[in-house]
Amino acid sequence: MTPSLPARAPRPTRPQPLDAPLSRAASAPSLQRQLLKRLRDAVLGGTLPAGSTLPGTRALADALGISRNTVMAVYEQLLAEGFLQSDRRGTRVTELTRPVRTRQTSTPPPVARRVANLRPRAATPPAHEGGHFRPGVPALAQFPAGAWRRALDRAARRAGPAALGYGDPAGEPALRAAIARHLAVTRGVHCEPARIVVTEGAQDALALCVRLLTDPGDVAWVEDPGYRGAKTAMHAGDLEVLPVRVDAQGLCVEAAQARVPSPRIIYTTPSNQYPTGAVLSVARRLALVEAARRHRAWIIEDDYDSEFRHTGEPVGAMQGLVADAPVLYVGSFSKTMFPALRIGFVVLPDALMPAVADAVRELQRGAQRHAQLALADFIDGGEYARHLGRMRRLYRDRRRALLDALERCFAIEHQVEGGPCGLHLTLRLPARYPDRELVAAARAHGMAALALSTFAMRPASVDNGLVLGYGNTPEHLYEPLLRTLAKLARGVATR
Template identity: 65%
Template sequence: MSPPPRNPTAAWLESPLAREREAGSMQRQLHERLKCAILDGGLAPGSRLPGSRALAEALSISRNTVTAAYEHLAAEGYVQPDRQGTRVTELAPPAKAMRAVKSGAAPATARRLAQIQPGAPRAEMDAALRPGMPALSHFPAAAWRRAIDRAIRNASPATLGYGDPLGEPPLRAAIARHLAIARGVRCEPHQVVMAEGAQEAISLCVRLLSNPGDMGWVEDPGYRGAKAAMHAGDMRIVPMRVDAEGLCTSERDWHKHPPRLVYTTPSHQYPAGAVLSVARRLALIAQARRHGAWIIEDDYDSEFRHTGEPIGAMQGLVDDAPVLYVGTFSKTMFPSLRLGFVVLPAPLMATVQKPLEEMLRGGHRHEQLAMADFIESGQFSRHLGRMRRLYRERQQALRLALARHFKVPHEIDGGHCGLHLTVRLPPRFDDQRIAADALRHRLAPTALSNFAIRPRPSDNGLVLGYGNTSAELFEPLVKRLSQLARAAERA
């Protein structure tokens, strides 16, 4: 008996299918070959596939395998069976578009993405002197594990489903009580909205309160994430300078560039470390009320004040302040926890609660319940106390190392709070080159100029994190940093 006539569309299938288990089942291999041939144009629209018996014999596989592959392709819409066999469906050809992407043509994206400029290269998590990184090895993991275990053990099966879109009520209540005592924030639990860290909380404020084209004021130099959140909301950003008293504004600014949102870090300006004076706080609140603006108060690093009593939050300074208070557990606990929050003014909460319930979905329920237990049991306060002492010691050690071994003219800003020091350098020392060279030695200071939208000569220096670097390492690290700084000096 002579073999059946060979269908020309099957010629490309003559190479045998792989028999190794790693290659996948025969059915999957055949399905992928046929699908790729259809998408690439090797099997033209309307062409007829080989009969299942003929193809099975040509490839030395079972007819059932071919039949199953054809049925899968038909279910996906690549082919269509009829009385005369199985034909390739007429599809919009994607091949040209795919080749364009492969050849280097960038896919179209929203125009706002072009405004979000990349920052410095990301350093490894354990790189020395990285700003914003807490002492991860000192976190009480055993106590946290017990809190997680209790949350899972005591929770009903219903907690595996979606929770309250605004966050777990026990955690919102615990946060409200903690903020009232530790930060002087005036709020009820229902005003607390949970988010995935401070960044998402700021983005939520932008979504709730701004329209495309509205103006947003940001500190300059300041936190890049706030700028990114406003750019993503199609806002027009106005950089506002900071000095030794924090954010600088004038009557002229309010009339020339009236903002919808004002972002500020009043308790510990990031990265310069200034504290916004009470006179400027009251003036900012009064002007915001007069012009219908909202203030986003990012209470950055406020829990770790090293000298004197903690600085109270601006939100609690006067009744009904137009202030949205943003906080996070990324520094007080650990970054990957991804728990932050925003406290909304009561009148605003009454307006946006229903939209928020549609916009958000409750998640991380066991982590939120564990965090509530961690706060209410006193573990959180004890952990903060231990970390304050540790960070105070590490900052003192870093200051001493800078005084002894940093052989470059410099001034130190801040230091009363937080996990970093800002070292200002004369303009002849290229801070971005120093930071880039330091990365090659597993050091991760950030160039101060990277935080500025409109850099000035004074915006030149290094932001040195000491939170996650042991004190005994500072002397050799600063010696190396001094060498790199001298090498980056401009002629």
């Protein structure tokens, strides 16, 4: 009887994901990318379990009708990424730890509690969408783009390849020197270039102040109503933000002095309070400096658009009012140049420099070096001053035209606030015209005015109104827009 032969072990079958042909369509990814994705998905999805032996590169290339080099490149990539391991026994799938799926798997981990404070209290038009009457937007069509391009070209040519590397963390020395000269002449700010830190816009400057001056849980006083970006920076730093009311003379220092607990920082816009347009009087400025010294607090002076004063001379900065004042002066070029430039700065007091110099070097990275060098050239060459002169005249005319149009066409009871400065006007409206509903209705008609009540942490009945920007809205549109706005106001009015 012929002895039976031992049964031959079955040949391992190639996993199904490897057998399907790859797409040859012109719009399809490359064959290598297709195979790489297929194998990754098969391993992660469990179709190729741990320990599975993959076919040799020549065999898989023949089966798929592709180059062996393509398969070899895919295997090498998956080996580098840790999906596969290779030894004398062949190429196998690595043992991977897969997350256990539970009912909670679809629920993401929690975010920081502070995020709730960073959400807007009411829907507002996103800044990037634009729209007529948007506050804070300059006349972008009037910017001398040609002169700016030439400044950028000169900066790139003069700096050479060196400017492609990291720069001074505090900003380009040429720009800091140009800012110091400009502030001394136009704003009465006394500083050496070494005390200036260039930032990525005013918001970054505020965030830097919070990081340098406060610890989580510290108290910040802010104007109410006031700039929402300042509150955002402070909430992001886990500060306790306490609103201080604003009246016709700016921040009510007398009321603030009685506040408990004491602040670590005090935020104010003294030259043109945002959004009401009030100017902080000299008496209140001195009282605020005294209060800061008594509480051992720092004052952040946000001088966001005082370059555009339409009558007389610009109101001087608080920073240079008293020697050794505990004031950090914040500014930017978003209003005077254009928002996308993203260059701001903070002037640090002498007394603060020894304590924070090392921290500034660690926190900052000296971004946008070519733009900084071009801006220094723009300032030193006189183009910046000429541009400011043209814009002052334009905004003065637009403000006057808006006031005239309001008187003729906005047939709704209102009170105009704000002095002859800046790029916006504030209208106080009776409570029967709810400002948030009015802003929502106006948005559908291409208007991006903001509701005054959204600037207040604790809105009062007097905080009902509109903030109308005139910087980037041509004069010929004022009358039709205001007529539409008045009609919308009557439509949302309550009995």
